[in-house]
Amino acid sequence: MATEEKKSGGIVETIKTIVYALLIAGVFRTFLFQPFWIPSGSMKDTLLIGDFLFVNKMAYGYSYASCPSIIAPRFGLNIDAKDICGIFDGDNKRLFGSEPERGDVVVFRHPVSGRDFIKRLIGLPGDKIQVRDGVLSINGTPVQVEPDGVFEEVAEAQGPQRLRPRCENGPVGDGGTCNKSKFIETLPGGVSHSILNIDDQGSDHTSVYVVPEGHYFFMGDNRDNSLDSRVSNLSGGVGFVPFENLIGRADRVMFSSAGRSMLFFWTWRSDRFFKAVD
Incomplete structure (x- = not known):
């Protein structure tokens, strides 16, 4: 009997530990830092496909968007932030709000769509x-723009989604060198950062x-x-983004993997570990 009670108590304690850990993780993710993987190449070469970073949620204060969305199609999970914190949606205000700065x-x-995006303000x-x-x-x-050489990468499928890069010197076969012209752009206020050019297209005019x-x-x-x-956000783009939709600021890449999985250690980019986001 004592053995059964001891076993039952052990199970209860284990469940409590798991619940407490989930609560702590939820508070950490909601109020402090949110993990974010870079899924596409829209922010190259500042951020590469496979970069992993923590988003600083304290930078701009809190709104309904600070609540995490839990999306895992494989397990049938699609819990949106509005499902959890929708009561705070609609006034375009933030608690302890701070204005973002140009260049963040x-x-x-x-x-x-409610999906998380990452771009430069x-x-x-x-x-x-x-x-x-x-x-x-x-x-x-x-704005001031100065040439800064060429950004080179291998022309191959990248990341879990197996996305192929667009090349200024394309078409380029598998394993070839994919080039893009690189420039340093300086915004009003003095923030300088790298931008890439591929072609002359409609978005350039x-x-x-x-x-x-x-x-x-x-x-x-x-x-x-x-x-x-x-x-426009109704045509697949982003459009103008309300203040309350900001989640946080990306400050530093913590980890980076060029492969299909972070477990493929031979694809890790050790030179990007703890790299500041400029």
């Missing part, structure tokens, strides 16, 4: 944004976007391979 690399919820409320002949213009003034109050304008650093605020 931000994770945010897509205004329509380009336009603040009231700004007039335009791209003319591939050069970003903010409030009528072109846009109309003027006027950013509404309480919203932000985002672009990918891989300018010709990014669905961002240059395209």
Whole structure:
């Protein structure tokens, strides 16, 4: 009898430990840092497919978007942040809110799909944004752009989704060198960062976007391979992003793997471990 009671008590303690661990992990993920894998190449070469980082949720305060979404199609899970914290949605405000700064690399919820995106903040409320002949213009003034050589990568399927890179020198066969022109762009306020160019296309010649109050304008650093605020969120792009949809700021890459799985240690990019996000 004593043995059965002891066994029953052990099971209860184990369940308690698991519940407490889940609660602690939930609080950590909701209020402090959220893990994020880079799934696509829209932010190359600042962020590469397979980079793993923690998003600083304290940077901009908290809103309904701070609650985690739990999406695991393999297990039939699709719990949206609005399902958990939807009561706080709709006022475009934040608790302990801080304004983001131009040039921040931000994770945010897509205004329509609710999926997490990561892009660079380009336009603040009231700004007039335009791209003319591939050069970003903010409030009528072109930003400073300087050539910075060539970004090279292997022309092969990348990451779990097996995405192939677009190449300026394409088409390039498997295993060949895929090139993109690289530039250093300096935004108003002094933030400088790398951008890539692949081709002359429609997104290099846009109309003027006027950013509404309480919203932000985002672009990918891989300018010709990014669905961002240059395209309406009803047409597959991002459009203008409400303040309450910001999740947090990406500050540092913690880990990086070039393979299909983080378990393939021979594909780890050790030179990107703990790399600051500029």
